[in-house]
Amino acid sequence: MSADPEVVTQVAVVGAGPVGAMTANLLGCYGIETVLVDRATEIVDYPRAIGVDDEALRTFQAAGLVEPVLADTIQNVPLRFFDARGRCFADVRPTTREYGWYRRNVFVQPQAERALRAGLERFPHVHTLLGHEVVGLAQTGDAVTLDVRAADGTRSRLRADYVVGADGGRSTVRELLGVPLEGDTHPRRWVVVDCANDPLDAPFTGLHCDPRRPYVCAHMPHDHRRWEFMLFPGEDSGDMLAPSKILELLGHHVERPEELEVVRARVYTHHSRLASRFVVGRVLLAGDAAHLMPPWAGQGMNTGFRDAANLSWKLAACLLGRAAPGLVATYEAERRDHARSMIDLSTRLGRILSPTRTSTARARDVVLRAATVAPGVRSWVVEMRFKPVPRYEDGVVVPARRPRREPASVGRMFIQPDVELDGRCAKLDEVLGSGFAVLGFECDPVGGLDQAGLDWLAGLGARVVRVVESRAGERHLRAEQRWPATVVVEDVESLLRAWFAVRTGNVVVLRPDRYVAALTTPQGLGSALATLRQRMGAAS
Numbered sequence: 005m006s007a008d009p010e011v012v013t014q015v016a017v018v019g020a021g022p023v024g025a026m027t028a029n030l031l032g033c034y035g036i037e038t039v040l041v042d043r044a045t046e047i048v049d050y051p052r053a054i055g056v057d058d059e060a061l062r063t064f065q066a067a068g069l070v071e072p073v074l075a076d077t078i079q080n081v082p083l084r085f086f087d088a089r090g091r092c093f094a095d096v097r098p099t100t101r102e103y104g105w106y107r108r109n110v111f112v113q114p115q116a117e118r119a120l121r122a123g124l125e126r127f128p129h130v131h132t133l134l135g136h137e138v139v140g141l142a143q144t145g146d147a148v149t150l151d152v153r154a155a156d157g158t159r160s161r162l163r164a165d166y167v168v169g170a171d172g173g174r175s176t177v178r179e180l181l182g183v184p185l186e187g188d189t190h191p192r193r194w195v196v197v198d199c200a201n202d203p204l205d206a207p208f209t210g211l212h213c214d215p216r217r218p219y220v221c222a223h224m225p226h227d228h229r230r231w232e233f234m235l236f237p238g239e240d241s242g243d244m245l246a247p248s249k250i251l252e253l254l255g256h257h258v259e260r261p262e263e264l265e266v267v268r269a270r271v272y273t274h275h276s277r278l279a280s281r282f283v284v285g286r287v288l289l290a291g292d293a294a295h296l297m298p299p300w301a302g303q304g305m306n307t308g309f310r311d312a313a314n315l316s317w318k319l320a321a322c323l324l325g326r327a328a329p330g331l332v333a334t335y336e337a338e339r340r341d342h343a344r345s346m347i348d349l350s351t352r353l354g355r356i357l358s359p360t361r362t363s364t365a366r367a368r369d370v371v372l373r374a375a376t377v378a379p380g381v382r383s384w385v386v387e388m389r390f391k392p393v394p395r396y397e398d399g400v401v402v403p404a405r406r407p408r409r410e411p412a413s414v415g416r417m418f419i420q421p422d423v424e425l426d427g428r429c430a431k432l433d434e435v436l437g438s439g440f441a442v443l444g445f446e447c448d449p450v451g452g453l454d455q456a457g458l459d460w461l462a463g464l465g466a467r468v469v470r471v472v473e474s475r476a477g478e479r480h481l482r483a484e485q486r487w488p489a490t491v492v493v494e495d496v497e498s499l500l501r502a503w504f505a506v507r508t509g510n511v512v513v514l515r516p517d518r519y520v521a522a523l524t525t526p527q528g529l530g531s532a533l534a535t536l537r538q539r540m541g542a543a544s
């Protein structure tokens with residue numbers, strides 16, 4: 005697509021990095037007319053993300069792209085921490101898949117970005133404008149106009165109902181909005197080197213807290229390996245990228261570094277920074293434009309994908325007339341605090357990794373070794389429970405009182421077990437569809453709903469799912485439903501039974517991003533939907 009003097013669209017996404025491209029794919033799935041603009045013509049091929057988590061794979065699944073991504077992904081890769089003497093003191097290997105995917109997986113960012121770009125070709129209503137830089141922005145109560153400059157200097161305008169600024173850490177959109185980026189830049193730089201022809205037999209990600217030079221060594225797909233080395237004060241970035249210096253760094257870890265094929269190398273400075281606002285009028289900031297964190301928790305892009313999943317269904321709901329424009333403000337309420345907790349986790353991990361004084365490193369090792377011997381702490385580490393999960397309390401959720409010992413559900417991501425549909429096994433999200441869903445366990449979830457409630461669900465494009473116990477028999481499978489299009493599935497892994505068994509409701513209302521909006525009963529569903537409707541600002 006080339007820029008006409010004025011192009012009009014529903015959503016303009018600035019930045020076709022992973023977060024912008026994911027947002028455009030999700031908007032494409034919702035049927036929203038979208039223009040994705042990037043000043044570059046090629047995908048960035050620096051050494052960047054290698055860790056993709058379970059939530060992000062669920063988002064790829066929602067975008068219909070999990071299969072091409074998994075083709076270049078090693079699933080279920082452990083993370084090991086090594087002390088100053090090279091002894092492993094923590095082995096993080098979570099084995100659960102509550103969201104349908106493993107928690108730690110290793111991929112290569114540019115390959116996943118290629119899958120995202122290819123995914124856009126499915127949508128005639130999504131257009132990509134490469135080689136075009138956004139240089140100006142003006143907004144009124146109704147629309148946003150972007151000033152766009154092509155590589156040959158030609159100027160054009162792009163008018164959109166909403167703009168998503170996913171234009172990276174040095175975001176032009178953020179600057180044009182005048183939104184400050186709060187936080188710190190770390191004094192130490194790191195050199196990151198990706199090699200083909202992996203010479204090591206170490207199928208994990210290793211964080212080596214070695215005070216002589218802290219480093220990361222990670223197993224990657226297709227026989228690649230990554231090293232990240234900390235630079236000391238006075239070491240020059242340019243010098244450290246010289247082939248002889250890279251060989252010297254690698255020579256401490258492999259026998260014949262000269263045989264390694266270096267495919268990417270770059271020096272980075274780390275930041276722990278958060279935009280003071282994520283939403284300004286009709287403009288939303290997402291991904292690195294909204295938050296920057298050191299890479300130790302492998303969460304920069306994953307956090308950006310959470311943003312994309314959160315904001316795209318909300319924009320679609322507003323643009324399809326299913327919610328009031330005020331819904332967009334809940335994006336900041338839901339996402340900003342969680343992004344801050346990911347920045348904090350990443351910063352803390354950097355503090356564990358980076359000490360270079362031997363005495364400090366030894367003291368750290370003693371404390372961590374003692375702590376991780378305690379069974380509670382050990383399982384907290386091994387199961388990766390230190391990773392903060394999003395808990396949406398103020399946004400599009402219907403909070404409910406729950407008994408003290410009952411686990412929280414509202415505002416949390418719902419589980420994704422396998423279910424059986426007409427004798428075929430499927431992941432739950434395939435059954436839920438891409439919009440809202442009402443799911444009942446061993447009950448007709450909409451059995452107590454009045455006609456107005458049913459009409460609202462129909463207008464939302466919601467799907468109704470009734471879950472029956474595993475091998476419950478024909479009587480349960482064929483039971484009469486109030487909503488004729490109800491999908492009936494079997495809980496083949498008995499995981500939905502376990503989930504509902506410890507909670508006081510048997511019906512959940514699920515948002516398009518698979519967060520629980522409400523936990524209720526068939527009798528309470530009408531009132532839960534009324535509150536939800538009010539929180540979405542939808543017309544009754």
Ligand SMILES: Cc1cc2nc3c(=O)[nH]c(=O)nc-3n(C[C@H](O)[C@H](O)[C@H](O)COP(=O)(O)OP(=O)(O)OC[C@H]3O[C@@H](n4cnc5c(N)ncnc54)[C@H](O)[C@@H]3O)c2cc1C
Pocket residue numbers: 018019020021022023024041042043044048051052053054055056113136137138139170171172173174175176177196272290291292293299301302303304305306307308
């Ligand atoms: C060494 C390293 C390791 C990492 N490891 C991980 C990891 O394991 N897991 C993880 O989740 N994250 C990791 N990250 C972070 C991850 O790479 C970033 O968070 C991610 O790339 C951010 O994506 P984005 O789409 O927000 O921004 P970007 O990828 O920076 O994309 C922004 C896009 O906007 C375009 N753009 C900028 N300005 C304009 C403009 N004015 N007009 C038009 N286009 C514009 C740019 O050309 C670019 O294509 C790592 C990062 C580094 C450096």
